[in-house]
Amino acid sequence: MIGATGDAQEDNTLEKDPSEWVSGDDPMTEAQKSYLDTLAKQAGEQLPGNLTKAEASQHIDRLKGITGN
Template sequence: MTDSNTSSTSGTDEVLGADAGNTTEKDPQDWVTGDEPMTGAQKSYLDTLARDAGETLSADLTKAEASAEIERLQGKTDRG
Protein backbone atom coordinates (compact mmCIF):
# COMPACT_ATOMS: atom_id res chain seq x y z
CA MET A 1 0.00 0.00 0.00
CA THR A 2 1.47 3.36 -1.05
CA ASP A 3 0.60 6.68 0.52
CA SER A 4 -0.23 9.06 -2.32
CA ASN A 5 1.38 11.92 -0.40
CA THR A 6 4.78 10.26 -0.42
CA SER A 7 4.83 8.37 -3.72
CA SER A 8 7.42 9.25 -6.31
CA THR A 9 7.04 8.87 -10.05
CA SER A 10 10.58 9.96 -10.91
CA GLY A 11 12.37 7.24 -8.97
CA THR A 12 14.37 9.70 -6.85
CA ASP A 13 14.33 10.14 -3.10
CA GLU A 14 13.92 13.92 -3.38
CA VAL A 15 11.11 15.35 -1.28
CA LEU A 16 9.40 18.69 -0.94
CA GLY A 17 7.69 20.12 2.12
CA ALA A 18 8.20 19.36 5.78
CA ASP A 19 10.74 16.56 5.27
CA ALA A 20 12.83 18.34 2.65
CA GLY A 21 15.27 19.96 5.07
CA ASN A 22 15.49 23.19 3.02
CA THR A 23 18.77 22.10 1.45
CA THR A 24 18.29 24.34 -1.59
CA GLU A 25 17.30 27.51 0.26
CA LYS A 26 19.37 30.49 -0.86
CA ASP A 27 20.05 33.70 0.97
CA PRO A 28 17.80 36.36 -0.59
CA GLN A 29 20.87 38.49 -1.32
CA ASP A 30 22.10 35.68 -3.61
CA TRP A 31 18.90 35.52 -5.68
CA VAL A 32 19.37 36.28 -9.37
CA THR A 33 16.13 38.31 -9.26
CA GLY A 34 16.79 39.77 -5.81
CA ASP A 35 17.25 43.29 -7.17
CA GLU A 36 13.86 43.29 -8.91
CA PRO A 37 10.92 45.05 -7.25
CA MET A 38 9.08 42.98 -4.67
CA THR A 39 6.18 40.90 -5.92
CA GLY A 40 2.56 41.78 -5.34
CA ALA A 41 2.27 38.89 -2.89
CA GLN A 42 5.27 40.14 -0.89
CA LYS A 43 3.87 43.67 -0.84
CA SER A 44 0.47 42.50 0.39
CA TYR A 45 1.96 40.26 3.09
CA LEU A 46 4.39 42.98 4.21
CA ASP A 47 1.50 45.41 4.50
CA THR A 48 -0.30 42.98 6.81
CA LEU A 49 2.82 42.25 8.87
CA ALA A 50 3.79 45.92 9.16
CA ARG A 51 0.29 46.84 10.35
CA ASP A 52 0.40 44.05 12.94
CA ALA A 53 3.83 45.23 14.10
CA GLY A 54 2.82 48.90 14.15
CA GLU A 55 5.53 49.77 11.62
CA THR A 56 5.73 51.68 8.36
CA LEU A 57 7.89 50.32 5.53
CA SER A 58 8.95 51.71 2.17
CA ALA A 59 6.80 50.43 -0.70
CA ASP A 60 9.75 50.26 -3.10
CA LEU A 61 11.71 47.36 -1.63
CA THR A 62 13.47 44.77 -3.78
CA LYS A 63 12.49 41.10 -3.63
CA ALA A 64 15.52 40.37 -1.42
CA GLU A 65 14.81 43.30 0.91
CA ALA A 66 11.15 42.33 1.14
CA SER A 67 12.08 38.76 2.01
CA ALA A 68 14.37 39.95 4.80
CA GLU A 69 11.66 42.26 6.16
CA ILE A 70 9.10 39.44 6.02
CA GLU A 71 11.37 37.21 8.11
CA ARG A 72 12.04 39.98 10.60
CA LEU A 73 8.40 40.94 10.98
CA GLN A 74 7.24 37.32 11.18
CA GLY A 75 9.47 36.97 14.23
CA LYS A 76 8.23 40.21 15.72
CA THR A 77 4.55 39.36 15.19
CA ASP A 78 4.81 35.61 15.92
CA ARG A 79 3.49 34.80 12.45
CA GLY A 80 6.51 32.79 11.37
Protein backbone atom coordinates in the same frame (compact mmCIF):
# COMPACT_ATOMS: atom_id res chain seq x y z
CA MET B 1 25.25 19.15 -12.37
CA ILE B 2 22.30 18.11 -10.24
CA GLY B 3 19.92 15.21 -10.59
CA ALA B 4 20.48 11.52 -11.18
CA THR B 5 24.27 11.73 -11.07
CA GLY B 6 24.23 12.34 -7.33
CA ASP B 7 26.97 14.95 -7.69
CA ALA B 8 24.98 17.65 -5.95
CA GLN B 9 26.43 18.92 -2.72
CA GLU B 10 24.76 17.36 0.30
CA ASP B 11 23.08 20.41 1.78
CA ASN B 12 19.79 20.08 3.60
CA THR B 13 19.11 23.82 3.37
CA LEU B 14 17.45 24.51 0.06
CA GLU B 15 16.88 28.19 0.75
CA LYS B 16 19.33 30.74 -0.60
CA ASP B 17 20.09 33.94 1.20
CA PRO B 18 17.95 36.63 -0.47
CA SER B 19 21.06 38.67 -1.19
CA GLU B 20 22.20 35.82 -3.49
CA TRP B 21 18.98 35.67 -5.52
CA VAL B 22 19.37 36.25 -9.25
CA SER B 23 16.12 38.26 -9.22
CA GLY B 24 16.72 39.79 -5.79
CA ASP B 25 17.04 43.29 -7.22
CA ASP B 26 13.66 43.06 -8.97
CA PRO B 27 10.75 44.93 -7.36
CA MET B 28 8.89 42.98 -4.71
CA THR B 29 5.95 40.94 -5.93
CA GLU B 30 2.35 41.88 -5.22
CA ALA B 31 2.10 38.87 -2.91
CA GLN B 32 5.15 40.03 -0.94
CA LYS B 33 3.77 43.56 -0.77
CA SER B 34 0.42 42.37 0.55
CA TYR B 35 1.92 40.04 3.14
CA LEU B 36 4.49 42.62 4.20
CA ASP B 37 1.74 45.23 4.59
CA THR B 38 -0.17 42.88 6.90
CA LEU B 39 2.89 42.01 8.98
CA ALA B 40 4.07 45.62 9.22
CA LYS B 41 0.64 46.75 10.44
CA GLN B 42 0.64 43.99 13.07
CA ALA B 43 4.13 45.03 14.20
CA GLY B 44 3.25 48.74 14.18
CA GLU B 45 5.92 49.51 11.57
CA GLN B 46 5.98 51.45 8.35
CA LEU B 47 8.18 50.35 5.47
CA PRO B 48 8.91 51.90 2.07
CA GLY B 49 6.76 50.68 -0.80
CA ASN B 50 9.62 50.33 -3.26
CA LEU B 51 11.54 47.39 -1.77
CA THR B 52 13.29 44.76 -3.85
CA LYS B 53 12.32 41.10 -3.67
CA ALA B 54 15.33 40.39 -1.48
CA GLU B 55 14.64 43.30 0.88
CA ALA B 56 10.98 42.34 1.15
CA SER B 57 11.90 38.76 1.96
CA GLN B 58 14.28 39.87 4.69
CA HIS B 59 11.65 42.16 6.23
CA ILE B 60 9.04 39.39 6.03
CA ASP B 61 11.33 36.98 7.89
CA ARG B 62 12.11 39.62 10.52
CA LEU B 63 8.49 40.65 11.02
CA LYS B 64 7.33 37.04 11.20
CA GLY B 65 9.68 36.65 14.15
CA ILE B 66 8.23 39.73 15.81
CA THR B 67 4.56 38.95 15.18
CA GLY B 68 4.74 35.17 15.49
CA ASN B 69 3.06 34.72 12.08
